[in-house]
Amino acid sequence: MDPKVEQFMARIKAKNPSEPEFHQAVHEVAESLIPYIEENPRYKHAKILERIAEPERVIMFRIPWINDKGDVEINRGYRIEMNSAIGPYKGG
Structure with a gap:
């Protein structure tokens, strides 16, 4: 692997531990x-x-719900909204 890619990925993994799917996606782009x-x-x-x-915005919200026991x-x-450069953020 290219040493520059390795260096960049080391920084990404340090900032975002325990997110292997994100690491894989960033690695492919990098x-x-x-x-x-x-x-x-x-x-x-x-x-x-x-x-x-790095995301532009991170929105955190609560989801209240009632389980099968009525609790x-x-x-x-x-x-997570990554980039709005070409218009509104994609849903998903």
């Missing part, structure tokens, strides 16, 4: 973008890869 970013210093200076690996349970939900 592998394809790092060579291009290295050839174009303006993108490196603008920290494009760091920007797209109220409260869970926490999250919506």
Whole structure:
């Protein structure tokens, strides 16, 4: 693996431990973008890869519900919004 990809992924894993799916997705993008970013210093200076690996917004909300025994349970939900550069955030 490219040492630059390894260095970048080490920082991502330190910031986001226990998120293997996120690590895999970022790794795939980093592998394809790092060579291009290295050839174009303006993108490196603008920290494009760091920007797209960090969410713009994280929304946390509660979800109250009633279980089968009739007791109220409260869970926490999250919506992570990564990039709105080309319009509204995707649902999902």
